[in-house]
Amino acid sequence: MIFAKIHAEQADSIIAQRYKVKAFPTFVVTESNGDEIDRIIGYLDPEPFLAKVNDYREGIGTLADLLSKAESSEDRNLFFEIADKYKFSGSSDDAKIWFQKVIDAGDPKDSLSAESRFSVADMFRRNKDYNAAIQEFENIKADFAAASYQEEADIWIAIAYRQMGDTTASIQKFEEFIVNYPESEDKEYAENQVKRLKGEITEEE
Amino acid sequence: MRLIYGTLITLIVVLLAASCGQKAEPTAELLNGFIYTNFADASAAAEASGKQIVLDFYTDW
Numbered sequence: 626m627i628f629a630k631i632h633a634e635q636a637d638s639i640i641a642q643r644y645k646v647k648a649f650p651t652f653v654v655t656e657s658n659g660d661e662i663d664r665i666i667g668y669l670d671p672e673p674f675l676a677k678v679n680d681y682r683e684g685i686g687t688l689a690d691l692l693s694k695a696e697s698s699e700d701r702n703l704f705f706e707i708a709d710k711y712k713f714s715g716s717s718d719d720a721k722i723w724f725q726k727v728i729d730a731g732d733p734k735d736s737l738s739a740e741s742r743f744s745v746a747d748m749f750r751r752n753k754d755y756n757a758a759i760q761e762f763e764n765i766k767a768d769f770a771a772a773s774y775q776e777e778a779d780i781w782i783a784i785a786y787r788q789m790g791d792t793t794a795s796i797q798k799f800e801e802f803i804v805n806y807p808e809s810e811d812k813e814y815a816e817n818q819v820k821r822l823k824g825e826i827t828e829e830e
Numbered sequence: 831m832r833l834i835y836g837t838l839i840t841l842i843v844v845l846l847a848a849s850c851g852q853k854a855e856p857t858a859e860l861l862n863g864f865i866y867t868n869f870a871d872a873s874a875a876a877e878a879s880g881k882q883i884v885l886d887f888y889t890d891w
Binding site: 626627628629630631632633634636637640641644646649650651652653654655656657658659662678682 | 864865866867868869871872873875876877879880881882883884885886887888889890
């Protein structure tokens with residue numbers, strides 16, 4: 626097994642683009658010719674990390690393996706796992722299809738459906754389709770009354786406005802968030818965002 | 831001399847892994863002690879040996 630640490634924004638940035646890496650850290654397991662076997666998103670402790678890499682090398686838990694299992698299954702968690710793999714490998718269209726399967730195979734108002742809807746909205750945001758992302762977060766707010774979903778959607782709406790460069794709307798949404806969710810663990814983040822967007826503090830502070 | 835060289839390589843691997851925020855244990859075990867720091871070298875080594883690759887993509891932020 627060969628191991629390489631690849632800086633995604635320096636000399637090997639084109640390699641990161643080739644493998645459609647959109648989150649960090651991402652560990653891509655490949656054949657010797659560079660063909661992807663599968664990937665791990667985020668840090669794992671050494672033992673589970675090695676176990677997962679070794680599973681992938683044997684074809685266990687890979688996208689191909691999960692797709693094969695899904696042929697004779699109605700397991701929504703399996704569908705979600707497949708959708709997530711497509712999402713983080715940059716295959717947004719396939720990811721949307723499988724997130725929709727999660728919703729269609731169960732209660733469209735349960736937590737797994739909500740999580741699927743959030744994932745689709747997050748894909749729009751990551752793909753810089755901010756209007757679509759904001760619209761989907763608004764749709765989630767309309768469809769899921771629980772306070773936790775309202776809060777999560779609202780902070781992402783504020784972030785999406787900031788990322789699309791609409792400073793006025795972003796400040797407004799962050800300020801609304803601070804008022805509406807005074808107990809939120811994201812309140813301090815929102816307050817800092819308002820100060821930064823108003824130019825009261827710089828990036829480094 | 832060989833012992834000193836081996837110890838030095840291990841130390842470099844551990845320091846490199848630690849400095850990049852990556853846990854040293856899995857990398858050292860996976861590679862038996864070597865981490866490539868660019869894709870071209872890793873790819874060439876993999877093609878020559880027929881070994882699979884783990885690419886750890888990271889950024890500074």
